[in-house]
Amino acid sequence: GENVEQHPSTLSVQEGDSAVIKCTYSDSASNYFPWYKQELGKRPQLIIDIRSNVGEKKDQRIAVTLNKTAKHFSLHITETQPEDSAVYFCAASIWVPGRRALTFGSGTRLQVQP
Amino acid sequence: EPEVTQTPSHQVTQMGQEVILRCVPISNHLYFYWYRQILGQKVEFLVSFYNNEISEKSEIFDDQFSVERPDGSNFTLKIRSTKLEDSAMYFCASGRTWDRGRRNSNYGYTFGSGTRLTVV
Numbered sequence: 001g002e003n004v005e006q007h008p009s010t011l012s013v014q015e016g017d018s019a020v021i022k023c024t025y026s027d028s029a030s031n032y033f034p035w036y037k038q039e040l041g042k043r044p045q046l047i048i049d050i051r052s053n054v055g056e057k058k059d060q061r062i063a064v065t066l067n068k069t070a071k072h073f074s075l076h077i078t079e080t081q082p083e084d085s086a087v088y089f090c091a092a093s094i095w096v097p098g099r100r101a102l103t104f105g106s107g108t109r110l111q112v113q114p
Numbered sequence: 115e116p117e118v119t120q121t122p123s124h125q126v127t128q129m130g131q132e133v134i135l136r137c138v139p140i141s142n143h144l145y146f147y148w149y150r151q152i153l154g155q156k157v158e159f160l161v162s163f164y165n166n167e168i169s170e171k172s173e174i175f176d177d178q179f180s181v182e183r184p185d186g187s188n189f190t191l192k193i194r195s196t197k198l199e200d201s202a203m204y205f206c207a208s209g210r211t212w213d214r215g216r217r218n219s220n221y222g223y224t225f226g227s228g229t230r231l232t233v234v
Binding site for chain 2: 045091
């Protein structure tokens with residue numbers, strides 16, 4: 001089955017700096033890659049996702065890049081703010097109608113220092 | 115914004131007891147899922163449900179687990195005989211179909227707020 005590795009496990013940045021979180025996946029058939037933000041004790045919330053037919057997607061301060069050949073994808077957060085502090089999970093999935101189980105990475109705890 | 119709702123938010127149960135976790139998915143969603151997250155660990159897939167049947171399940175989802183959509187709106191996870199290691203946060207999620215024509219749309223899941231299950 002799919003295996004998703006995520007690095008780093010913790011990341012501390014100064015407010016205003018950029019943060020980059022990287023993930024690799026093992027199954028070349030995976031075609032959907034979402035990123036979730038989880039604040040302490042709360043549900044994972046989708047912040048951005050990318051499908052395998054595009055290499056990059058941007059939404060304001062957040063961007064995701066995908067390299068299908070190397071089987072890795074990254075989350076980029078620019079101009080970080082203290083409210084960006086949370087655990088971020090990447091995930092991968094093979095989308096088949098009715099079957100879209102996500103395999104999650106182990107998470108990155110991002111701390112933005114004011 | 116539509117939400118996936120889960121009840122109860124916290125359940126404490128004795129080892130060996132049966133528990134039912136309840137979820138109300140978003141009304142126009144067609145795909146339903148249960149995930150769990152042991153404290154401090156990553157989110158793990160349990161089961162997906164589509165067209166009134168299980169479409170995929172993980173090795174975690176053994177015979178003590180079952181899912182049901184009894185009335186067209188609720189989606190339940192039953193754990194027949196709870197064990198200490200079942201203690202976790204259980205998240206329900208729902209998703210809609212993926213429109214191949216819309217390149218830049220987000221089509222991820224929406225997770226519920228979770229049920230924290232504590233087995234003592």
